[in-house]
Amino acid sequence: MHAPLQNDSFLRACLRQPTAHTPVWLMRQAGRYLPEYRATRARAGSFMALATNPDFATEVTLQPLDRYALDAAILFSDILTVPDAMGLGLSFADGEGPRFAHPLRDETAVAKLEVPDMNKLRYVFDAVASIRKALNGRVPLIGFSGSPWTLACYMVEGAGSTDYRLVKTMLYSRPNLMHRMLEVNAAAVAQYLNAQIEAGAQAVMIFDSWGGVLADGAFQQFSLAYTRRVLEQLKREHAGQRIPQIVFTKGGGPWLEEIAAAQPDVVGLDWTVNLGAARARIGDQVALQGNIDPNVLFAGAAQIRAEVARTLASFGAATGHIFNLGHGISQHTPPENVAVLVDAVHELSTGLRARP
């Protein structure tokens, strides 16, 4: 049904199988730093029009693959599609972040929350199927979702936040409300990712973008416990293929052992964590994905190559490293610098693995 996969280095690395070079992809690789993305975005008229139209989503997902030798594609979508389908009313004001018309702030609102009808998210699954077809086996396609906690942050705050005051106030003062919201979110995220897998996603990633804002203790109880619940419900195989699971907790360095113990196939790391130190802490239980500071892409070619070399060396010659940034690529990134990074990863990792 699907064209055979021509480059399986990403999927192999997720499962800690040997690869000829370290595979590389970049969080938010389809995005505003690319002029062709901005052109498609202008044609679509708005971010939501872009994200909800499978043809546009397919077009922008493939754009970075035409420029760079990336080893994976990731569904172009937004992490807030699920709460939008729950009826919170997502919008994006120009130049600002996302905003919900109906944030959840009290007991009544939380009591009404339900797992949304997955048909409301059909456009996402259609995009997955369309992208998988358009990829035609070039590289695997990653599906994704926000984590239950990260979704809850937006659902309570109603927008981005610098201090997470409203959601943490609920967490500390009404923990039962927060647990109820997280239960619904976990069930919704599991259904959402399973539907992406059925539509053709060959790996899935959970973005716990705001797990790192939690206190020790609260992280385990309100973020990781629900990410784990999602992982447990996900299809491990589809159409005879293993579907690797990636968990990325921005700022999750303090809890690496516990995140690894939730048994995803891959743990994503931000740039504050040394890859070698991470391996020393959690051994070879999981593959690691990351972790260069996206701001390295503002330096010159020589510095970018040096940072790539340093990152590869910090992981070492073992199997199970997927090269990535430690967070999404900046919209201000010069596109030519991305080519320097991607090519350096391939070139230098081939050399690294050839060492005795």
Add this chain to the structure above:
Amino acid sequence: MHAPLQNDSFLRACLRQPTAHTPVWLMRQAGRYLPEYRATRARAGSFMALATNPDFATEVTLQPLDRYALDAAILFSDILTVPDAMGLGLSFADGEGPRFAHPLRDETAVAKLEVPDMNKLRYVFDAVASIRKALNGRVPLIGFSGSPWTLACYMVEGAGSTDYRLVKTMLYSRPNLMHRMLEVNAAAVAQYLNAQIEAGAQAVMIFDSWGGVLADGAFQQFSLAYTRRVLEQLKREHAGQRIPQIVFTKGGGPWLEEIAAAQPDVVGLDWTVNLGAARARIGDQVALQGNIDPNVLFAGAAQIRAEVARTLASFGAATGHIFNLGHGISQHTPPENVAVLVDAVHELSTGLRARP
């Protein structure tokens, strides 16, 4: 000359000496959450007018001590006084953060940078002397400065930032410029803190508020190396008294061992780090300060007490814990909740230490 100190629990805990209870103070304890602070601020007319007037600074520094049984006072000032004295032109727009009229973005600007004449910061040292006198021995007075790296963030960005793109671009593409700026900053911060010590500060704290945004490797080279340089130049004693040194790196969890190896007396921790895990990593080389999430103060009294108990228990009954938040108190905090926290620390830590 100075009145004898009536409550030395904070200074003793800094030096890991036994205390009857765990001392407590709160970062930004003199601030906008207090109506009396807002009244003084209104009389002063602007934040800068407040911060640069020793009488106002004295008044607001003492305000939280009149409400709460805090074990230390901290100079009311701003971390950006030093770059302002360097000629960068600090201002505070209402409702926004700080802004510099003349950020440092190129080689010429960095080359011109010099350690400022400390006379330009006389108002700070006058405030220290005035506060020390007004305290009249009630509790010790902490002086402070931003770290060389944290100052550099503001000096290059010109304001707060979410991605630190400009300062990191300089760091990665022109590391020598960044090192030159950090050298000047380190020399200035050392002079600034020593002058505060001479004026009466009984402990000093370096706020590396933005150390945690750096990548592993970059943190050691561009933040910690210069904090260490400051520490090495500080007076360890004044007027026959040891002057404890506190280093607080927000997001510094990954590098605790290295921060402790710089040998401050106290390491401040944010809420992502478990105090017991921190002690397991760095032993009893240093005292620890922290680390409750400031958002706990939005919960009810029972939850606040439970979180205080949990934090005290995570440190255990050893000497060398100074209770604090893991970051500055929120301007939205209900003042009565601060009393609950402070009293709970004293009450519950007395019990804790009495355990066999």
